[in-house]
Amino acid sequence: MAVGSDRRTTDQGPLLSVVLPAYNEAGNVGPMAARLAEILSADRSDAFARFEIVFVDDCSKDGTLAELRRLAAADPRVRYVSFTRNFGHQSALRAGLRHARGDAVVLxxxxxxxxxELIPELLARWREGAKIVAAQRETAAGDVSAFKRLTSRLYYRLLDSIGDVRIEPGSADFLLLDRVVVDTINGFDDHDLFLRGLVRWLGYPLVKVPYRQGVRSEGESSYTLRRMIDLAVTGIIAHSVKPLRIAIHLALVFALIGVLLLVYSIVSFLAIGHTVAGWTSTMSAIAILGAGQFLVLGIIGEYIGRVLRETRNWPPFLVAETETSAAPPAAAGRETAPRRASVGS
Incomplete structure (x- = not known):
């Protein structure tokens, strides 16, 4: 049977899956698994009847995978997926969704x-009928840096103005998804998915639950500025074609500037006569028009590059090992990955 195809059985009650991407988190996966087991075992309501904890190792360089093997051997409720190489946070989330078997899945x-500790509240909203429960970070002074608060606010404002979905500031990939939403997402074949935007685009009933950001237990965040920029660009391109239209407007603006500089040069020549001072205006025109051309080409090139990546039809990730496999060769990774669910199945 393909990984992830073993669905819950109704006579045992609903199953909750908690999906956790991990990259160089050897010191955190054990304490997190213990804390989740403590929280989910404390409440014996129907939503907590059964649960599984699914880690996705994004080809960590420390002892994360060895620790996951140990946890899975000690507790059958702990499962894991390990990649052949580092595919990124969004791919890890997708792998977790395809591996999870729950009626509800927490990311x-x-x-x-x-x-x-917020999971019981997320489940309470799910039991009330919400298909998507999004945790929204309430930022207080000292929780995150002023730079991150400012850039996050500006980014979501930009995405709100040019995108086809609205994502509230403070949103993150801290979500509870109903099984119908999980199956729908698993049916998408796009190489680049911006999950927090996609779940809002789907249109299923969504409620928000506020939370205060916790403190990292051990290690340092691997989410560098470059990764944040890559995610921001993915979010814009995945949910908007307006940058292409903006490129056309920019081209017209720079063309107008070029015409004005040409008029200025002609008027200067006729009014002043022969002059060597035209070097400044010439270099200004070249610099402005050159910058405009590179900007427009860059925007178009970003879209074309992502179209090329989609037409290749390469898998978004390759699985090297799961808790049920014996670390097959990397070439077999695609076959060990869970079967993609059809849309709405």
Missing amino acids: MDCDFEHPP
Whole structure:
């Protein structure tokens, strides 16, 4: 049977899956698994009847995979997926969704910045009928840096103005998804998915639950500025074609500037006569028009590059090992990955 195709059985009650991407989190996966087991075992309501904890190792360079093997051997409720190489946070989330078997799936980080104590409240909203429950970070002074608060606010404002979905500031990939939403997402074949935008684009009933960001237990965040920029660009391109239209407007603006500089040069020549001072205006025109051309080509090239990546039809990730496999060769990774669910199945 393909990984992830073993669905819950109704006579045992609903199953909850908690999916946690992990990259160099050897010191956090054990404490997080213990804390989740403590929280989910404390409440014996129907929503907590059964649960599984699914870690996704994004080809960590420390002892994360060895620790996951140990946890899975000690507790059958702990499962894991390990990649052949580093595919990124969004791919890890997708792998977790395809590996998870629950009626409801919680996505969260395993470094304790997403507090596991919030899960009971997420489940309460799910039991009330919400298909998507999004945790929204309430930022207080000292929780995150002023630079991150400012850039996050500006980014979501930009995405709100040019995108086809609205994502509230403070949103993250800390979500609870109903099985119908999980199956729908698993049916998408796009190489680049911006999950927090996609779940809002789907249109299923969504409620928000506020939370205060927790404190990382151990280690340092691997989410560098470059990764944040890559995610921001993916979010814009995945949910908007307006930058292409903006490129056309920019081209017209720079063309107008070029015409004005040409008029200025002609008027200067006729009014002043022969002059060598035209070097400044010439270099200004070349610099302005050159910058405009490179900007427009860059925007178009970003879209074309992503179209090329989609037409290749390469898998978004390759699985090297799961808790049920014996670390097959990397070439077999695609076959060990869970079967993609059809849309709405």
